[in-house]
Amino acid sequence: MNSKEMQEKIIQNYQKDEHMMILVFAQWCVNHDLDPATLYQKAYPEQGENPALQQGIDLTVPKEESEDIPDSTLLGVLSLFGNDDLAYVVTEEINNRSKKKR
Template identity: 50%
Template structure:
C-alpha cells in the first residue's frame, strides 16, 4: 500500500468511525427522549446546524443498542467533542 492509498484508508476509517459516533449519539438521545440537534446546538451554539447529524436523523437509522451515558461520553471525548460530552453528562444526571 503506497502513501496515497494509506492516507485514503485512514480517512475512510475515520469517517466510518465518526458515523458510528453520531449514530450512538442519536440513539442515546432517542432513548432519553431528547432532541439530538438541540443538544448539539447547546454544546456548539456558534456553529451552524450539523448537516451530517441531520442526514443520519432523516435516514432514521436505529442501532437497537442500549448505550449508557458513560460510554457515549468516552466516545465523544475520543473524537474531541468535549463540549458535547459535557452536555451529555449534564442531561444524563437528570
C-alpha cells in the same frame, strides 16, 4: 499501497467511525427523549446545520426498538473524538435525569 492511498484509507476509516459516533449520540438522545439537534446546538452554538448529524438522526430507530446505550459508552465515544463540549452537555442531561429520579 502507496502513501496517498494509505492516507485516503485512514481518512475514510476516521469518517466512518465519526459517523458511528454521531449515530450513537443521536440514538442515545432518542432513547432518553432528547432532541439530538438541540443538544448539539447547545454544545456548539457557533455551528450551523450539521449534515452528518442529520444523517445520524435519520438512521435512529424508536427507543422501543433500540438497544440500551450506557451513558459511559456515549461519554467514552465522545471523548475519543474530542467532543468535550458535547460530552459536557450530555453530562448535564445525565445529571438532570438523575435529579428527576429522586
